[in-house]
Amino acid sequence: MALLELYHYWVFAALLMIGFYAVIAKLNLIKKLIGLSLFQAAVFLLYISMGKVEGGTAPIFTDSATEPLYSNPLPQVLILTAIVVGISTLALGLGIVVRIKEEYGTIEENEIQEIDRQ
Amino acid sequence: MSALQAHLPALQVIVPMLTAPLVILVKERRLCWAATLLASFCALAIAVSLCIDVLHGDYIRYLMGSWPAPWGIELRVDAFSALLLLIVNGASSLALVGATASLDRDIESSRQPLFYAAWLLALAGLNGILVTADAFNIFVFMEISALASYVLISAGPNRRALPAVFKYLIMGTIGATFYLIGVGLIYLMTGTLNIADMELRIHEVADQRPILVAAGFITVGLALKAAVFPLHVWLPNAYTYAPNMVTVFLAACATKVSLYILLRIDFFVFQQNLSGHDFQFSYFLMPLSLLAILVASTVAMFEPNLKRLLAWSSVAQIGYITLGASLVSVAGITASLLHMFNHALAKGALFLVLACLGMSLRHLRIENIAGIAKQMPWTMAAFVLAGLSLIGVPGTAGFISKWYLITAALDSGPWGTALIAIIIISSLMAVVYIWRIVETAYFQPAAEQAVVSEAPLLLLLATWTAVALNFYFGLSAGLPVELADSAARLLMGHMR
Numbered sequence: 075m076a077l078l079e080l081y082h083y084w085v086f087a088a089l090l091m092i093g094f095y096a097v098i099a100k101l102n103l104i105k106k107l108i109g110l111s112l113f114q115a116a117v118f119l120l121y122i123s124m125g126k127v128e129g130g131t132a133p134i135f136t137d138s139a140t141e142p143l144y145s146n147p148l149p150q151v152l153i154l155t156a157i158v159v160g161i162s163t164l165a166l167g168l169g170i171v172v173r174i175k176e177e178y179g180t181i182e183e184n185e186i187q188e189i190d191r192q
Numbered sequence: 193m194s195a196l197q198a199h200l201p202a203l204q205v206i207v208p209m210l211t212a213p214l215v216i217l218v219k220e221r222r223l224c225w226a227a228t229l230l231a232s233f234c235a236l237a238i239a240v241s242l243c244i245d246v247l248h249g250d251y252i253r254y255l256m257g258s259w260p261a262p263w264g265i266e267l268r269v270d271a272f273s274a275l276l277l278l279i280v281n282g283a284s285s286l287a288l289v290g291a292t293a294s295l296d297r298d299i300e301s302s303r304q305p306l307f308y309a310a311w312l313l314a315l316a317g318l319n320g321i322l323v324t325a326d327a328f329n330i331f332v333f334m335e336i337s338a339l340a341s342y343v344l345i346s347a348g349p350n351r352r353a354l355p356a357v358f359k360y361l362i363m364g365t366i367g368a369t370f371y372l373i374g375v376g377l378i379y380l381m382t383g384t385l386n387i388a389d390m391e392l393r394i395h396e397v398a399d400q401r402p403i404l405v406a407a408g409f410i411t412v413g414l415a416l417k418a419a420v421f422p423l424h425v426w427l428p429n430a431y432t433y434a435p436n437m438v439t440v441f442l443a444a445c446a447t448k449v450s451l452y453i454l455l456r457i458d459f460f461v462f463q464q465n466l467s468g469h470d471f472q473f474s475y476f477l478m479p480l481s482l483l484a485i486l487v488a489s490t491v492a493m494f495e496p497n498l499k500r501l502l503a504w505s506s507v508a509q510i511g512y513i514t515l516g517a518s519l520v521s522v523a524g525i526t527a528s529l530l531h532m533f534n535h536a537l538a539k540g541a542l543f544l545v546l547a548c549l550g551m552s553l554r555h556l557r558i559e560n561i562a563g564i565a566k567q568m569p570w571t572m573a574a575f576v577l578a579g580l581s582l583i584g585v586p587g588t589a590g591f592i593s594k595w596y597l598i599t600a601a602l603d604s605g606p607w608g609t610a611l612i613a614i615i616i617i618s619s620l621m622a623v624v625y626i627w628r629i630v631e632t633a634y635f636q637p638a639a640e641q642a643v644v645s646e647a648p649l650l651l652l653l654a655t656w657t658a659v660a661l662n663f664y665f666g667l668s669a670g671l672p673v674e675l676a677d678s679a680a681r682l683l684m685g686h687m688r
Binding site for chain 1: 328331332335339342343346351352354355357358361362365366369372373376379380
């Protein structure tokens with residue numbers, strides 16, 4: 075049961091590996107980038123899930139007499155930054171793929187290598 | 193002046209970062225160049241000033257927005273970061289001095305403002321990694337510098353730059369994400385991102401599995417970014433197809449900054465808290481370093497493309513740097529840090545020579561430079577002298593760090609003599625690949641139709657300044673040795 079209680083780590087690990095597999099095994103450059111995004115998204119989930127406190131709410135001060143339980147907001151802030159970084163990387167990667175398509179006429183890795191070998 | 197003095201650690205990042213958008217607004221390419229050069233020299237002056245302050249093992253703290261340390265982001269400059277700041281800003285400034293002529297060949301003039309902006313962002317990112325004391329902040333700056341350097345490399349004139357940069361992007365992002373996973377796991381266990389704070393708190397949870405996993409992720413991720421053998425596969429092509437001046441800049445500092453993060457996190461956070469970590473670190477890094485030195489030197493001996501030859505040589509030199517660190521002793525780390533400095537000088541000078549050659553030659557292949565020394569005497573003389581420094585001939589900067597490395601290896605126990613043998617063998621291999629180029633350029637008959645003239649004055653000036661620095665720091669190595677020694681004591685001082 076202890077294994078199931080930590081299910082968010084399993085989701086993290088599974089997503090991470092699916093993304094990593096796509097980056098390594100796929101020859102299509104766009105698919106590689108999708109894999110890379112998935113790979114990063116898995117890490118975002120790791121951060122987000124670690125900040126969650128069971129029963130905790132958003133850390134906003136209220137007038138209520140009892141101090142409510144707060145979730146840790148810091149990981150979410152960190153991941154907001156990391157998401158921006160991830161999007162920039164993806165955008166730049168797609169930009170490079172467009173340029174590769176213009177120059178080589180293909181986005182398959184093996185075909186590009188073939189053309190370069192000539 | 194004294195009011196500014198207190199803010200130097202922040203200005204180190206802010207000056208290049210704020211100049212970047214200004215450069216885009218100024219559309220005239222020579223003005224852009226002048227602004228970039230000015231910002232880079234400004235950053236170099238700040239780095240020198242910081243160096244003087246921290247030379248004897250002190251450190252400078254700077255609290256961003258005056259928020260107290262573990263909560264706010266702290267900047268911290270010590271001898272280790274000051275040494276790297278000197279390398280990064282020095283390499284950028286020197287490359288920019290000679291950049292105009294070479295960039296006019298490689299990049300169309302309408303795109304040059306954007307190119308200079310990317311250059312400044314890369315510089316700001318690298319400086320940011322070096323001044324910050326916050327592990328997550330390092331990740332953000334690492335990605336800023338990496339994204340900017342992808343843009344710089346993809347500006348290369350050859351279309352092969354594109355697949356090369358795509359590979360670099362994929363591998364660089366995986367490396368950075370691995371680092372992010374490691375930092376996340378440490379945060380999970382300690383609740384802090386400040387490296388100094390981490391050092392204190394990790395003690396309570398040391399040797400638990402998440403910390404060990406974090407150590408693994410951080411080490412492998414940064415080794416990927418630093419092109420530690422066998423994770424170097426992105427490096428040769430990326431350096432080969434980048435514009436010549438970009439190779440000068442990145443080859444001198446990009447991988448070294450990743451090694452800086454690796455050493456800083458490893459020695460400050462893990463070494464003293466994980467039992468047996470120094471052995472694991474040694475046994476992991478030392479075989480890889482030796483393989484890097486031998487395999488990459490061998491490949492360099494047979495490589496016909498000059499830029500790729502020097503790129504492979506860089507992989508071998510990274511091996512020397514990690515070899516010094518893997519000895520886990522003050523002497524070894526001093527040697528390692530000195531080699532970062534001296535290799536940046538030697539390789540920077542050599543890539544500047546290639547940029548000179550690139551002014552006349554379309555393809556930098558060994559058969560194209562036959563007899564070129566007659567037409568480009570100054571360029572090739574610079575190559576010979578910088579080559580001597582790379583090999584490690586006495587009187588040059590390269591000799592100093594190899595001498596320190598050999599001394600450190602001697603003290604390291606039974607394996608010492610074997611290490612020295614490998615260092616000497618690989619130095620002989622360096623003689624072979626440098627000599628091949630010298631021999632072709634000086635003693636082979638020139639091709640008939642080649643019309644080649646000497647490189648432009650500014651580029652030669654930058655090249656010869658780099659060569660002169662190689663000899664200056666070879667004869668009076670006081671400053672880098674003192675910095676490296678303070679830094680090594682700092683790193684080892686954190687071990688019990």
